[in-house]
Amino acid sequence: MTIYRSIEINPLTPHMGAEIMGIDLTRPLSEAAASELRAALAEYLVLFFRDQPISFAAHKALARHFGTIHVAAATAAWSVPEHPEITRMHTDATSQYVPGEDWHSDMTCDPEPPLGSILYLHTVPESGGDTAFSNMFLAYAALSERMKAYLDGLTATHDAARVFGAIAPAGTRFNVSQHPVVRTHPVSGRKALFVNKQFTARIDGLPKDESAALLAFLVQHAQRPEFQCRFRWRPHSIAFWDNRSVQHSAIWDYFPATRSGYRVTVAGDRPF
Secondary structure, X not given: OOOOOOOEEEEOOOOOOEEEEOOOOOOOOOXXXXXXXXXXXXXXXXXXXXOOOOOHHHHHHHHHOOOOEEOOHHHHHHEEOOEEXXXXXXXXXXXXXXXOOOOEOOOOOXXXXXXXXXXXXXXXXXXXXXXXXXXXXXXXXXXXXXXXXXXXXXXXXXXOHHHHOOOOOOOOOOOEEEEEOXXXXXXXXXXXXOOOOOOEEEEOOOOHHHHHHHHHHHHHHOOOHHHEEEEOXXXXXXEEEEOOXXXXXXXXXXXXXXXXEXXXXXXXXXXX
């Protein structure tokens, strides 16, 4: 276990999630603090911060401590003017849907899905609007040895049109990618289940009915409560999750209240 000196860690559950204290993300980070945040993300999978009214510049600077910023063509319509790296996340009384309500990992349709996402909310409902997270290391570990053997070597097709096809502007390019059903985390070496309800269209190389049945089981399995933690937002909170090992769901139980903020996504690598 890492010893942290620049930040304070308050674990949210025994198996994932931690609230990070003793750090000011509105100001430039020291390399020591950034290094400990990278270690904490690998250890706790999703990090939470309170009372951090960050600017666009600070938001992007935080992301760049973890890698380059990922800009997805499918979400370009929701980018902040003059800041294409930042996606506006806004829901109010006029909204017909909420982004990310189904369980998913961000942009698994891309050839190199993101390392992680940093969501900052400045306006939240008085109650409701939590985000739930599920640990895909635990989801994989809980499978039977026979199922693990069956999944070994299988790939799945992930398609952006499943999520954005009905809402993106005409002419938007939708990525379609194939990834392992079980991926190995590039930092910890742990195995994680890597299919999700939103983006995964099918298990490759299987008959249609067999693919649908297997995918339905894995999607439901990934949502088991014992794999989860849940974050209750307050104004100017931040959640930073590891997209390689975590799925999440934005719970839309607050209509017609407003929930608003911005997301920056950190580029990742090809799953293996």
